[in-house]
Amino acid sequence: MKQKLHEAFKKKLLQGDESRSHKSLASSGRFTTSSGLIEGDEDEDDSIEYISPPPQQEIEQRPAKRRKHAPPKVGPSGQPYTPLELQVLKLKKENPGPILMVEVGYKYKFFGEDAKVARKELGMVAFVDRNFLVASIPTHRRDVHLKKLLSQGYRVGIVNQIETAALKKASDNRNAPFERRVTNLYTAATYVDNIDSVDDSERYMPPILMCLIEEPNRSGQCDVNIGLITVCPSTGDVVWDDISDTPMRIELETRLAHMRPAELLLPESGLSEPTAKLLTYLTNSPTADHKIRVEHLQHIFSSDRAFDLISDFYTEQRELHTSSSGAILAKVVDFPKRVTIALAHAIKYLSTFGIASALLETTFFERFTTRAQMLLTANTLTNLEIYRNETDYTINGSLLWVLDNTKTRFGARMLKHWVGRPLADKRILQERIEAVEEILESSSEMLHTLRDTLKRLPDLARGLCRIQYGQCTPQELATIFPAFRKVANAFQLVESPSEVGLKSVLLSNIIFSLPRIREPVIETLGAISLKKALEGEKEEMWTDPERYPAIDDAKMAIQHVEAELEEELKKARRQLRLPSLQWTSVAGDEYIIEVKRSDKRPIPDTWTLHSKTKYLERYRPLEVIQKLEERARYQETLQAEACNAYRQFLAEISSKHYTVLRAAVTHLAMADCLICFAHVALRNNYVRPEFMNEDVLEIVDGRHPMIEELRSDPFVPNSVKIGSESPRNLIITGPNMGGKSSCVRMVALIAIMAQIGSYVPAASLRMSLLDSVLTRMGASDDLAKGRSTFMVEMSETRDILYTATKKSLVILDELGRGTSTFDGMAIADAVLHHLVETTKCKTLFITHYPLVASSLERRFPKDVENLHMDYQVQHRIDGTRDVTFLYRLAAGIAPESFGVECGRLAGLPESVLSLATSQASNMQAEVTKRMRLNRWDFLVYLQPRFLTPSLKDAQIRLSSKSLFVP
Known part of the structure; x- marks a missing residue:
């Protein structure tokens, strides 16, 4: 019966021509490396393959007269192209765009212009080999160099050998180079890395x-x-x-x-x-x-x-x-x-x-x-350093860096999403805050279990995508599903979220959902052997042999051939009269008969000498050679069928279970972010924000989250109240380097942290929900976009005026400094006037124009308040001054900005500073003199038109008014 099954399988296998078997192997996605044939490539000597001569009957069938070949094509070096080089030329012609990494033996090689790119981007040595400039890398380093090229914006094609030495040996074109094709094409966005990648850039x-x-x-x-x-x-x-x-x-x-x-x-x-x-x-x-x-x-x-x-x-x-x-x-x-x-x-x-x-x-x-989220503009992301700092453009020193204590990669990605999209929906926001509070205050065993479950989880989201694309390896599959099993078994299955036993609705929903993946996980793990999958054995990893019968048929065929080889061994024992004779393996080459040269035993003519030493001779009978070739074909068939079965298995997982498993990953990511918020709050002594219906933003002893983390000395806290019974617009003046920008950034960052569901660095926070945080800070041109410094200022300010609503927080830092003093003052005054009277938003306005600050406060006493960053001044004997920055907000307008003193801190020469001090005094005296003259002339002009007959009384009244806007 077994013999009949073998013959049936053999007939089925051999009914198509060999090109069809090549095609099926190419489509299977599995290509075995071999360096057995020398393809005109002198560098391919990493291994030696002993190739037995063809059987005698094949020799007899060869035609006596050889065909005439066309003259060889000569390359630029003056030497004829080797078969491999001709193959490379054809591949480049068919694929002119991408960089090609060509598999040659145990290396991947770059040829011609691609080698120049590899030399430039990868820092490797390129050398001339016959007709091409060539650079090469070991096979096991392929993905490392591939990712480097992709990160530089290149499109890369992977050219693999799509036939093995066994198939090559059995085919009609055994003397031609290995067949090669572009099997994979990648760009930076379309390359999906392994789940165990240590590349932290993603x-x-x-x-x-x-x-x-x-x-x-x-x-x-x-x-x-x-x-x-x-x-x-x-x-x-x-x-x-x-x-x-x-x-x-x-x-x-x-x-x-x-x-x-x-x-x-x-x-x-x-x-x-x-x-x-x-x-x-x-x-x-x-x-x-x-x-x-x-x-x-x-x-x-x-x-x-x-x-x-x-x-x-x-x-x-x-x-x-x-x-x-x-x-x-x-x-x-x-x-x-x-x-x-x-x-x-x-x-x-x-x-x-x-x-x-x-x-x-x-x-x-x-x-x-969406309506449930606040949108942070590109300027806000940059000015507040939400995702990265503006010094070296890395994550260190950013808000994301402060908040990130996630344990999983998919949790880190969700945290970034939350940080950039603060919530504008109060119900969802309260659910997040309540979840963080329960994690901090509850001693529930389930929350401890949830923390432990998140530890050492692989990137499950990426793993599911690799399953969906058919790129997941058996080793990855054997990592992904035990992780899912850990998640599924962490909690008991209950009928509804209310039975979980937690106060937080969000945490209850998360824990309720996780056990629901148990059934698909059990089904998947029940179909495979984890041990064999971890070893990458697609042929042996199936627990049910009848699941993929083609695999079982190929195994039976191999077993039958191996049984026949044992019969050949018995035959050899009889021929050599050596009852104890056994097969020998040499350097991985099996089924060799080894005899002592001193025995001088008669060797049959059909046996082929494999190799010999001083004392031994090794032979292989012709029948054994034929059986080994037959076994090699069956093994290739087994591998192809195993690859097909594995692809089918991945497709089944994707079609049946992707949605439910992906939803579980989303819930795990949410849990990771919530636990992260709780950890950061506990570590940094943050407090829970309180969300109010009244229009208010009140921070008591607020601290800048990034500066607090980066500096060893304590951050000086500040309190700010905007709205409710206090003015909605704060104008902040003060000395240079006094901390004005850091203070207003602190307010914006605390508001954003509150609305992503995090606790905040303050003694307390009361606030109504904001619908946007809009910023105009810094001074830089944008020549690439054709905009000057002042044009950048005006463009960003224009967008704020069109975008801001009553629920917005607007931060303007030194608006108008990119043009002349009077133009700058006029624009700053007009913009803030519009925000106060028309937009009616919450505004923090930093300026060095005292006249603008005093004018606006007089016009809008209930809506505008002037504050300044406090300082202390000490006068030296030599006439210079020392300024001590206190970094605390105080009431009123700062009388000057202490620019000369800031220059002294920066190390400007004393001669320059002395001249600057003298010039500043002269200019201030001149301006004061002109203001007095202009005031008197203005009084004379107004007296007969608007003022009372008493010029003295009029002068007194007018002196109490602002002259910036008559």
Whole structure:
């Protein structure tokens, strides 16, 4: 019976030609490295393969007359191209765009111009080898160098050998080079790293692909409508938006600042000039942590064509993934037209990399802006250093750095999302705050279990994506699902969240949801052997042999051949009259007969000499050679069938369990962030914010969260009250380096921390919800976008005036300093006048114009209050002064800014400082004199028109009024 099964399998295996077997192996995704054949490459000598001569009957079938070959093609070195070099030329012709990493034996090689790129970007040695400049790397270092090239914006193709030595030996083209093809194509956004990667640069945001579609808009202040979609293949997150934008492209810049794409899909032509300038600046920015790659779209789909492409994609995927029903397409159809076109281009582009399934689960599509979230503009992210500092542009010293104590990578990514999108929904915000409070105050065993569960979890979100794309290795699978089992078994299954036993609604929902993944986890782990999966044995990892019968058939065929080899051993024993004869292995080469030369035993003519030493001779019978070739073919078939079975298994997991497992990862990420907030609050002595219905922002003894962490000496706290019975607008003056900017940043950061659900660095905080935090700080030009320093100031101020509402917090730092003194004073006065009288928002206004401060306070005594950063002055005998900064807010206007004293602290020469002091005194005396003369002339002008007959009384009254606005 066993013999019949073997013959049936053998007939099935051999019924197709060998090219078909090559094709099936190529499509299986598994390609074995071999360096057995020398392909005109002198460097390929890492291993030695003993190749037995072909069987005698094959020799007899060869034609007596050899074919005439065409003359060899000569390369630039004057030498003929080797077969490998000709293969490289063909590969480059077929794939002209990407850098090619070509597998040659146990190395990956770069040829020609690609070698120049490798030398430049990877710092490796390149040398001339016959007709090509060549650089090479070991196989095990491929991914390291691949990621370096991708981070520099290159597109990289991996060229692998797609046939093994066994198949090569059994094929008709055994003397040709190994067949090679581009098996993988990567860009920075489409490369999904392993779950055990130690690359920390992607902790908060893996590379993102953004597709942008723009249309003109000639109504109102906006001149374009922009639809965009961003895809993160490493996590499966998809964000879309449809916006109208002004000529300054503030909305687009904000989204780019939040998403920081690694790759852009852009129309080749038709982008407006402001958009093109902004994107050019982004792609060439010296502060970017990676180069941004741009892929141009030659033809933009019409809305009808885009809809057809999307319909076809989701209809096809619905047939393959039964869990994703027609609701998928229904959600996508509701997208705005421009977003639909962008989605269609993203689908087409990602399909070329085999990862379009990232767009399959529309459950995880999210709009960039929602009513439940506050949007922080690009200026606010920069000025408040939300994601990174403005010194070396790293995360150290940022708000995200202060708050991050997450234990998982998916938790860190969610924390970044929360920090950049503070909540504007009071109910959701209260749920977060209450969850943090319960974690801090409760001694519940479940919360301790939740903390322990999060420890040492792999990147489950990335792992699920690799499963979805079919890229997950057995070793990764054997890491991912035991982690899910740990999560599933951490808590008891209950009927409803109310039975969990916690006060917090959010924590109850999280713990309630986690045990619900138990069934899919048990099902998946029950199908595989973890031990074999960790060893990467796709052929042996299945617990049920009948699950994939083709694997079992191939195993049986191999066993049958090995049984026949044992019969050959018995035959050899009889021929040599050595009953104890055993097979020998030499350097991994099996089934060799070893005899002593001194025995001088008769060797059959059909035996082939394998190798010999001084005392031994090693042979292999012709029948054994044939059996080994047959076994090698069966082994290749087994590997191909195992790869097919494994791919099917991954597809089953994705279609049946992706949604529920991904939801569990989202809940784990939320738990990680909440526990992180509690840990940071406890470590830094933060307090719970109190949210009020009345319009107020009251901070008692607030501290700057980043400065407090970075400095060893204690931060001087400050108290601020805006709104309610206090003025809504604070004008802050004071000496240079007195701490004005740090103080107003502290207010904004505390408000943002409160609205992301964190405790805050203060003695207490009472506040109403803000709908935005808008900032205009610093002074810098933007030549890349064609804007001067003052133009940058005015553009940012304009957007604040148009965006701010009654619920906004606005921070303006030294507005008007980019132009002449009088123009600057006039603009500063007018802007703050507008904010006080028209917008009626909460404002913190830093200025060095005392006249502006006094004028506004006189005009709006109930709405404007003047404060200054306190200081102490000590006069020296030599006439100089020492200024001590107290860093505390005090009432009133600072009489001067102590610029000369600041220059002394900076180390300016004393001769310069003395001249500056003298000039400052002269200028101040001259201005005072002119003001007195102008006041008298003004009184003479007004007396006959508006004033009483008593000139003296009029002068007294007028002297008490502000002269900045007559």
